[in-house]
Amino acid sequence: MIKTLLLSEITDEKISQNTYELINIANEISDEVSLVILNFSDCKTLSKDFDKLYVDFIYVLTVPPLNTDKGIYNIDTFVISKFIESKNYDLILLSKTEYGSIVGPRVAFGNKKEYLSDCVAINLRENGFSITRPIYGGVANADYKIPPGISPIISFRPGLSLSSSDIKHPIIEEITFEYSCQQHVKMINEFNSMDENKIKLEDAKIIVSGGRGIGGELEFKELNKLVNLLGGALGASRAACDAGWVDHSYQIGLTGKTVSPDLYISVGISGASQHLAGCSMSRNIVAINNDKNANIFNVARFGVVGDWKSIVKSLISTIEDLNIR
Numbered sequence: 001m002i003k004t005l006l007l008s009e010i011t012d013e014k015i016s017q018n019t020y021e022l023i024n025i026a027n028e029i030s031d032e033v034s035l036v037i038l039n040f041s042d043c044k045t046l047s048k049d050f051d052k053l054y055v056d057f058i059y060v061l062t063v064p065p066l067n068t069d070k071g072i073y074n075i076d077t078f079v080i081s082k083f084i085e086s087k088n089y090d091l092i093l094l095s096k097t098e099y100g101s102i103v104g105p106r107v108a109f110g111n112k113k114e115y116l117s118d119c120v121a122i123n124l125r126e127n128g129f130s131i132t133r134p135i136y137g138g139v140a141n142a143d144y145k146i147p148p149g150i151s152p153i154i155s156f157r158p159g160l161s162l163s164s165s166d167i168k169h170p171i172i173e174e175i176t177f178e179y180s181c182q183q184h185v186k187m188i189n190e191f192n193s194m195d196e197n198k199i200k201l202e203d204a205k206i207i208v209s210g211g212r213g214i215g216g217e218l219e220f221k222e223l224n225k226l227v228n229l230l231g232g233a234l235g236a237s238r239a240a241c242d243a244g245w246v247d248h249s250y251q252i253g254l255t256g257k258t259v260s261p262d263l264y265i266s267v268g269i270s271g272a273s274q275h276l277a278g279c280s281m282s283r284n285i286v287a288i289n290n291d292k293n294a295n296i297f298n299v300a301r302f303g304v305v306g307d308w309k310s311i312v313k314s315l316i317s318t319i320e321d322l323n324i325r
């Protein structure tokens with residue numbers, strides 16, 4: 001009997017798309033699936049979604065009113081750790097989002113568990129499990145065996161699985177924890193550099209990403225017109241972020257975000273392996289670059305060689321003419 005625990009994420013007071021994807025992955029390999037929801041404020045709005053979740057148990061973990069300076073990651077780490085101490089799960093799955101990438105390793109370290117990040121598949125074997133991870137910037141996949149007796153924490157790349165549409169009627173339990181963790185990190189301020197209506201990079205079906213070839217901050221605003229027209233999200237290479245043209249929260253790659261949208265339009269990006277590590281699992285990559293030998297063309301399904309400004313300009317006017325959106 002394989003028991004799996006999932007760590008949910010909430011976006012705009014709704015269970016996130018990534019969480020539904022995790023539910024789908026977990027149901028393929030598990031006999032029993034539990035979902036943890038961390039309820040720091042009023043999560044009554046969420047409860048109407050509970051019956052739509054194809055899981056056996058939902059645990060709503062609450063903590064008494066907080067002092068904001070305690071830091072959400074500290075509290076989440078503490079509460080999840082406390083919860084799993086008393087349970088016996090074979091697998092704990094979470095999404096490789098910014099949140100998952102901070103909380104997952106902390107929980108694993110504190111609970112002396114193995115942590116496997118950025119997985120794209122998991123399979124049952126006669127003896128234990130195997131997981132698949134992209135390596136060398138996504139040009140190859142490696143399979144790793146997880147022997148029986150190990151119950152790791154695994155982060156999954158968002159956007160790779162379909163979300164579950166089946167319905168189960170889960171048993172819901174609410175557990176309250178007293179937060180009493182020694183404070184090592186003090187939250188001074190929390191800010192969100194994203195635009196108000198911005199689609200999260202990890203959730204976006206279409207991403208338009210700019211690199212050093214874009215040339216500057218103003219030019220990024222031009223690129224953003226295409227983003228808005230397509231209803232997608234803006235991404236960037238590290239070179240563009242390091243230049244200060246866009247905030248680092250837009251960075252895609254090894255040291256940035258990992259994305260797998262349906263369409264990834266790369267503009268003025270050379271395709272260094274560290275960049276591809278974050279986008280190579282996209283379903284369709286379209287590259288615009290004025291160097292026909294740029295590495296990005298090796299992974300692109302469609303490529304356009306030329307100056308990005310004129311290409312993006314004509315793309316914008318074609319989309320407007322077609323009135324696609």
Ligand SMILES: Cc1cc2nc3c(=O)[nH]c(=O)nc-3n(C[C@H](O)[C@H](O)[C@H](O)COP(=O)(O)OP(=O)(O)OC[C@H]3O[C@@H](n4cnc5c(N)ncnc54)[C@H](O)[C@@H]3O)c2cc1C
Nearest residue numbers: 211212213237238239253254255256268270274275290308
């Ligand atoms: C440890 C480590 C981690 C890293 N992590 C990341 C990461 O997470 N993400 C990341 O992106 N990088 C990362 N990097 C950096 C990475 O190695 C590259 O330096 C970076 O991706 C290059 O960005 P770029 O493609 O925008 O710039 P460049 O390599 O300079 O490429 C610019 C491209 O634009 C094209 N171009 C120029 N002008 C035009 C024009 N007018 N029209 C069309 N095309 C044009 C050029 O032909 C060129 O191909 C990391 C590096 C290290 C060492």
